[in-house]
Amino acid sequence: MPLEILLVLVVGGIAGVTLLLHLTGRSRLHELTPKTAQDQWLRHFPNDSIIDVTVATDGHAALVRIETGAGLLWSFGADTVARHLLDFDRIDHPQGFEVQFHDFSTPRVVIHLDETERRHWQHLMEPA
Incomplete structure (x- = not known):
């Protein structure tokens, strides 16, 4: 597999996981009581x-x-x-x-x- 395609897959995967975590609320700061x-x-x-x-x-x-x-x-x-x-x-x-x-x-x-x-x-x- 060419390096350029592998690089796009890795960057896209990281961005996708980050977006998914943010949209599901997992990136919010923990609220303390x-x-x-x-x-x-x-x-x-x-x-x-x-x-x-x-x-x-x-x-x-x-x-x-x-x-x-x-x-x-x-x-x-x-x-x-x-x-x-x-x-x-x-x-x-x-x-x-x-x-x-x-x-x-x-x-x-x-x-x-x-x-x-x-x-x-x-x-x-x-x-x-």
């Missing part, structure tokens, strides 16, 4: 004891307080990502703030917060 955020956190870290969950107004991120500190949960497509807040930098961002993890698997995430939420989350994220 306090209950779903708690469930998702326990899916990632089943041995943690959750004290409190604070969900961002947009529903795409949650700050989870656990016995050993705090953690951040955020939507990543139809799934979620969770990280303990152990070794990170918090940087002000026009849309909220950016959390830079010192971990190659999750380098950074921008959390969308209004001014009131930003102050509250900043207070909750401070080490004890």
